[in-house]
Amino acid sequence: MFKTIKNDLPASIVVFFVALPLCLGIALASGAPLFSGLIAGIVGGIVVGSLSGSKIGVSGPAAGLAAIVLAAIGTLGGYQNFLVAVVLGGVIQLLFGVLRAGIIGYYFPSSVIKGMLTGIGIIIILKQIPHFFGYDASADGNIHFFEVDSKGTFSELIGTINHIKLGSALIGLIGLGILILWDRVLTKKAKIFQLIQGPLVAVVVGIVYYYLTSSHDTLSIASSHLVSVPVPEDAASFFGQFSFPNFAAITNPDIWVVAFTIALVASLETLLCVEATDKLDPNKNVTPTNRELLAQGTGNILSGMIGGLPITQVIVRSSANIQSGGVSKMSAIIHGLFLIISVILIPRLLNMIPLSVLAAILLIVGYKLAKPSLFKKMYDLGWKQWIPFTVTVAGIVFIDLLYGIGLGLGVGIIVILIKSYQNSHFLHIEDKSNGKHKIKMTFAEEVTFFNKGAILKELDALPRDTYLELDVRKTRYLDNDIIEILEDFAFKAKEKHIDIKLVSERGVVENPSSFIEFFKLRPKSA
Known part of the structure; x- marks a missing residue:
């Protein structure tokens, strides 16, 4: 793994700067101690990163679980009781x-996974715009777009217009300019610009800007617009930030309900992120999903034991890792080491980083996930891809991550049913001879009860005095519901003077007396 350190070390620095504000923001949104988000980030990087079979996936606290955690802490009577549910969930x-x-993740359509990535990218952009301009009343707050309070995405975007802070906006624009310049121009000029990453330069410039303008009334940045990492005074105060589960509450049935909910949601989110991350991976590595669940479970047990939030693989950090050139799991592990070193050694320096600079980094990450060109590409692929994709994106942005995925999956299933309805048979009207229409109907390889409506419609529409050739040579599975339809049609065919020619692998049968008896005698292999 150390052979790729020249790629993984720069990538780990980027992931560290992306993960730091997310760990704090998700803890804040979850109603949990801020340090709990950092614990989950550290465990997700070092422990899960070591055990996982993913080379470029990065784990940590996830926004998708924030609402569940917030509700559970209140329901279970405190954070220490909630930690029991985290351990049991692991x-x-x-x-x-x-x-x-772990195989469950493979049953989600590609259009839904791409929609998930795009929706998350849009949310990242929308949630970082207030930070970018210095208006962050709710920090990373509520992820819902519409809301009744003043802490959701829509109200924050409206509030940003009237609360732009010049200092934050200026250094945010400078940081964004550095990132774009680095990505589009400088990295192609010399290797030094590939080793020293643009996000690191943007953060350093942000710290210098804060230091130089701290006494300036107009250009200074308020402390509320800076990173806020807990600052321990000594070893005792550092270890005092850890919380431990209250296992006396393990008999509470509500804890088991929350534990199963966490396990189910975290596993599903992880498996979808694994699938999405593997699609983004330029080397097309395939992550062993069952091993990933074992790694995530171990991580959640440890995180819960020392006071951390639940952990999942997170697409934001994983995509930042890929986009920054991460090659092996060392980038995830090193980013976890950076988190623990930083909160121990340089918390005061970290607290000088403007949130607007970190917002600029996340804006670039969000844009790369939700490029306008992707919308055009999905539209060009046709409605079967476009509709599940857009429904997933809209559901994630306007409702919730899991609702969006569920809606997209539901629409995807409907699309499959529609295509199954349409593709159950092929109908060929060949000619008119001897006063009869000659029509050939070829059944598909698998014909199920989903196809009843389409086949019944075609058979009922056949005119009188028709010669129907029914070809089942390619059919390997024919549902009993379809056989019953054919049986009923054989009776109606006599009244409409319709002659039936049944073509199968066993030969040709003219006007079969019973379709049920005929298909009972067919070889099982056919």
Whole structure:
């Protein structure tokens, strides 16, 4: 793994600067201690990163679980009781891995996964615009677009217009300019610009700007617009930030409900992120999903034991890792080491980083996930890809991550049913001879009860005095519902003077007396 350190070290620095504000923001949105988000980030990087089979996936606290955590802390009577649910959730994830449940992620359509990536990219952009201009009343707050309070995406975007802070906006624009210049121009000029990453330069410039303008009334940045990492005074105060589960509450049935909810949601989110991350990976590595569930379960057990939030693989950090050139799992592990070193050694320096600079980094990440060209590409692929994609994006942006994925998956299933309805048979009207229409109907390889409506419609529409050739030579599965339809049609065919020629692998049968008896006698292999 150390052979790729020249790629992984710069990528880990970028992931560190992306993960730091996300760990804090998700903890704040979850109603949990800020330090709990950092614990989850550290465990997700070092422990899960070491155990996972993913080379470029990065784990940590996830926004998709924030609403569940916020509600559970209140329901279970405190954070220490909630930690019991986190530990039990990790145990259940281990069980999922042992039972080889990791295959579930492969049953989600590509259009839904791309929609998930795009929706997350749009949310990242929308949530970072207020930070970029110095208006962050709710920090990373509520992820819902429409809301009744003043802490959601829509109200923050409106509020930003009237609360732009010149200092934050200026250094945000400078940081964004540095990132674009680095990405589009400088990295192609010399290798030094590939080793020293643009986000690191933008953060350093942000710290210098804050230091130089701290006494200026107009250009200074308020402390509320800076990173806020807990600053321990000594070893005792540092270890005092850890919380431990109250296992006396393990008999509470609500804890088991929350534990199963965490395990299910975290596993599903992880598996979808694994699928999405593998699609983004330029080397097209395939992550072993059952091993990933085992790694995530171990991480959640440890995180819960020392006071951390639940962990999943996170697409924001993973995509930042890929876009920054990460090659092996060392980038995830090193980013976790950077998190723990930074909160111990340089918390005061970290607290000089303007949030607007970190917002600029995340704006670039969000744009790369939700490029306008992707919308055009999905539209060009046709409605079967476009509709599930757009429904997933809209659901994630306007409702919630899991609702969006569920809606997209539901629409994808409907599309499959529609295409199955349409593709159950082929109908060829060949000619008119001897006063009869000659029509050939060829059944598909698999014909199920989904196809009843389409086949019944075609058979009922056949005119009188028709010669129907029914070809089932390619059919390997024919549902009993379809056989019953054919049986009923054989009776009606006599009244309409329709002659039936049944063509199968066993030969040709003219006007079969019973379709049920005929298909009972067919070889099972056919």
